[in-house]
Amino acid sequence: MDNDTITAPATFPSLSAIGVIRISGGKTRGIMSSIFTLKNGKKPDFPHRSSVRGLIAGSSGIIDEAVAVFYESPRSYTGEDMAEISCHGNPFIVSAITSLICSKGGRIASPGEFTKRAFLNGKMDLSAAEAVKDIISAENKTALKLALSQLLGSENRAVSALREKLLSLMSEISAAIEFPEDAAAETGSFAPASAMDDLRERLLVLADIAGRGAMLKNGIRTVIIGRPNSGKSSLLNALAGTQRAIVTPSPGTTRDIIEVPVEIDGLPFKLVDTAGIRESSDAAEIEGVRLAKKAAAEADIALVLIDAGSSIDTEHNSALFNLADSRRSIAVVNKTDLNPAFNPKDIEKLAGFSGPVALVSALKKTGLDSLTNTIKSIIMGTDAAFPVNDIVITNLRHKEALLKAAQSLGSAVTALKNSAPVEPQLELVFADLKEAASFLGEITGAITDENLLEKIFADFCIGK
Structure with missing residues (x-):
């Protein structure tokens, strides 16, 4: 790999003030010396870490004036000799410099190859390498904060600590296999059993946290379902704080899925408005209902809207609650500013739903704080800020x-x-523990194979 030198633009190919091109590999210093000339006509020698300003030129003449920063191995992002060229951000200039580098012995990097080399050269663990992609693609402040924490090693520390405990257990089992007479005294209650149980529980807790973390990274997908004209679009607008969905007195206004990213109490949400669920002969409405049911089944949170001003159709509303995971559903009684046609406390009896109930008026914007606290209590296990x-x-x-x-x-x-x-x-026990340790090693990169790495880094952008 030392002689394999890669290059790629690190900035988006559009008109901008500055474009950045990265180079990494054993030929970096030689390539930089061959294409870069100082304004006094001399060639820079690029010492171990240096920044120079000059002209980049090829066989056809000067391409641009640029600034180059050189990082000598191993004190670079990739752990190899590496350089970054900052030129004017015209895509033609960036492309010309990249092509010039390739003509001097470089090649275009594969997606994520710079970060992959950083991992392979021990500059970061695999979880941190994946965090780089998450930082670039973060869609909200919470996702960015979580990705930065992962990049700085929070996940590595948590997983590595558990893996070290697992390796210690493997050592105990290995000793018991080698010296069975010492383990005989532990008959029926071998000492590591309770430690294994404890470690397993900690892994399950961490996996549960990971599920919550994924929701926060992607936005808590909160799907609003209900009968036509129950106020689904009005509730979405009220939660979003602006009109994002059309609201009319006519049932069936919403036909398609409407998705709105919002931040509520510091947490990222993706609010999803859906078509009213009812029997219909209209092809467009039938498709809208199908999409609504699909969205409900895939929801992180399902808000099942019930019109307080209409009598409850027990069979229909029971069917609504069956569309989503009952553990992630909230019965939202809307239009509470009107005279209710039923007692909200009777939801369980009238609709067969025993989960949380929220009383709101999307029109008057009342009850929204209580609703969002209920959502947080389901996602995070507490009604306080998680x-x-x-x-x-x-x-x-x-x-x-x-x-x-x-x-x-x-x-x-x-x-x-x-x-x-x-x-x-004990041989079977040791084999199971070794397998568990391998799974944890796949997170940090202590255990890897090329297929896994190819799959991970294929989703990166070129130049990172």
Whole structure:
């Protein structure tokens, strides 16, 4: 890899004040010396870390005046000799300089290859490398804060600590295999069993946190469903603080999915308005209802709207609540500014729903604070502002690895507890623990394979 030198623009190809081009690899210093000339006509020698200003020129003449910063290995982002050229941000100039670098022995980098090299050269762990992509693609302030925390090592510290405990357990089991006479005294209650159970529970807690973190990173997808004219669009507008959905007295105004990103009490939401759910012969409305049902099934939170001014159709409203996960659903009784046609306390009896109930008036904008607190209590387990700093994992790949590790630990505990008193199946236990450690290693990069790395870095942008 030392002789393989890569290059790519690090800035978006559009008209701008500055464009940045990165180079990394063993030929970096030589390429920079060959294309760069100081204004006095001399060639810079680019010492271990330097910044120079001069002209970049190829065989056809001067391309641009630029500033170059050179970083000598290993004190660079990638751990290799590396340079960054800041030129004028005209895409033609950026493209010409990139092509010139390639003609001197460089090649265009693959997506994420700079960060991949940083990982392979020990400049960052794999979770931090993935955080780089999350920082670039963050869609809200919370997502950015979580990604920065991950980049700075919060996830690595949490997962590595658990993996170290796991490796320690493996050492105990290995010793028991090698010296069975010492382990015989532990018959029926081998010492590591309780430690394995404890570690498994901690992995499951971390996986649950990862699920919450993923929701915060992507925005809590909050889907509003209900019968036509129950006030779904009005509620979306009230929560968003602006009119984003059309509201008319006519039922069936909303036909398509309307998605609005908003921040409420510091948490990112994606509010989703849907078509009113009813039987229809209209093709467009039938498709709208299908999309509404699909959105409800995929929701992080489902707000099931019930019109306080209309009598409850028990069968229809029970069907509404069955569209989404009942553990993530809230019965929202809207239009409470009108004379209610039923007692909201009877929701469970009238609609078969025993979850939380929120009373709101989207028109008068009352009850919204209570509703958002109820949403937070479901997502975060508390109606107080959740401490985002407690979230250390937001990546669903990492959540899956944590769950797999917990499953392997569960198998190890079962094998240990079910072992014959005289001959405990410690080899099977050790194999399960080794598998769990491998899953955790896939998060930090302690255990990797090329297919995994290709899959991770393929989603990066070129130049990062």
